[in-house]
Amino acid sequence: GKKKEGSVAKYVTRTQAVRHLQVPLSVFRKLCILKGVFPREPRKKVKGNHHSYYHTKDILFLKHEPLLEKLRDARAYEKKIKKAVSKKNRDLAERLLTRKPTYTLDMLIRERYPKFVDALRDLDDCLSMVHLFAALPAVDNAIDGDKIPVTRVHNCRRWLSHEWQAYISHTHKLRKTFISVKGIYYQVEVEGQRITWLTPHSLQQVLPEVDYRVLLTFLEFYETLLGFVNFKLYQSINVKYPPILDPRLEALAADLYALSRHFDASSSRKKTLQSKTDEQMETALDESELRLAQLQQQLPTNEPGALMQIVEGVAATDDEDDVETKECRHLFKNMKFFLSREVPRESLLFVIAAFGGTVSWEGEGAPFDESDDSISHQVVDRPSQGRRYLSRDYIQPQWIYDSVNARILLPSEKYAVG
Structure with missing residues (x-):
């Protein structure tokens, strides 16, 4: 036939693409989402303005995707299950459900x-x-x-x-x-x-x-x-x-606190392993110093400490954080917060811990109680408090967010309740 050129050759409508791939519209839509294929806007819409157009190369790209065959197999398998259910063959349907084909992305x-x-x-x-x-x-x-x-x-x-x-x-x-x-x-x-x-x-x-x-x-x-x-x-x-989380904290819906405990446990295990390997490192250090001294003699005479500076520079870049991270780590350092039950707990747990503070809440699984004397700030959002402690500041949640954005501890008097 006549050779196609221009927009007719470069673009196809969604209906043409579905027919070309021989899949239903739901499978085509799912495949486009997973592969990152989206509709295009050609300069000249040959079939009309009411159609969605796709690039021809994208459709050929989808045609050779291995996931397409797996989606076809899954659809055919679902038809087998529906057929078994319609025939009231419950044993066959349950057996088919246990062996349903799967795929990974x-x-x-x-x-x-x-x-x-x-x-x-x-x-x-x-x-x-x-x-x-x-x-x-x-x-x-x-x-x-x-x-x-x-x-x-x-x-x-x-x-x-x-x-x-x-x-x-x-x-x-x-x-x-x-x-x-x-x-x-x-x-x-x-x-x-x-x-x-x-x-x-x-x-x-x-x-x-x-x-x-x-x-x-x-x-x-x-x-x-x-x-x-x-x-x-x-x-x-x-x-x-x-x-691996603490099942008790997980049952109390304190997943974020349980994850922070997991991080602390991991760091403590590293410290114990580090102390065990210190003795082995001391013996290896003597050998490495001897090797560095031998290599240093081979360097040019005008750069006597060049190799040591390179080694120290690499170690420094690995250990040091940027200035912004240091500011965030020390904003709420040595400060203990207690969250009342009416404030957004999950958000404040996330924000306070991200800026170096220690936080607890009202309920089971909390690291410390409301009566702890070392608490510096209590986050509340209702004017009437059953018991007030003179050793701490009572603030609204907005003080936390404003201090975080300003990177300084704002005066707490303006954020008092009432």
Whole structure:
């Protein structure tokens, strides 16, 4: 036939793409989300303005994707299960459900993010989506019957969001925070990249009328991405991943505090191992000094200490933090905070720990009680207090956020309750 040129050859409509790949629209939409393929805007819309257009190369790219065959197999397997259920063959249906084919997105993460810094640059939407689902109720959607599984919500809350916050607070990478009507904005700096995300308020969430299948597909990809990022970040500070938490604190919904305890336990184990290896290091140090002395004789005469300066410079760059991280670490140093039950506990636990403070709360699993004399500040948000201690300042939560953004301890008199 006649050779196609221009927009006709470069772009195809969504209907043509679905027919070419021989998959239903739901599978095509899921594949495009996972692979990062999105509609284009050609200069000349040959089929009309009411169509969505895709690049022909993108469709050929999807055609040779190994995940496409796995999605086809999963769809065919679901038809087998439906057929067994319709024939009331319960044993066959249960047996088929236990052997349902699965797939992983590990290769897609490596394909879309060749370097770790690429994943960090694309982490804003990922963190916002994960923190959103961590606050959603796991209920059926009354609109089209879609369901938000309990395991997905638990995974977002227990594993991904709290693990990320625990790393940020442990390494003091939090830079700014802002409270708005939508939620609480956080901005961190990880390996030179500024990352901003939004966390909803800890209130009852009302599910809007949206297509949750699309959101769950995005969440499926973001869960894998954030899992890889958390693993890489935990490995960079020599902490085992995934962390093993105290089951008592986990049952009391104190996951973030349990993760901080895990970090402290890991650092204490390193100290004990370091003390055991000190004796071995002393003997090795004598040999290394002898070797350095021999190498130093081979250096030019006008640079007698060049090799030692190089070694010390490398050690200094590894151990030193930047100036901003030091400021964040020492802002709330040697200060103890106690949170009353009416303040946003999870947000304040995250922010105070990220800036070097010690924090406790009202309830079981808390590290110290309200009657502790060493408490310097108590965060409250109601005017009437049952018992007031003269040795501490009573402040509103806004004092924490304003002091963090200003990087100085603001006067607490303006933030008193009442």
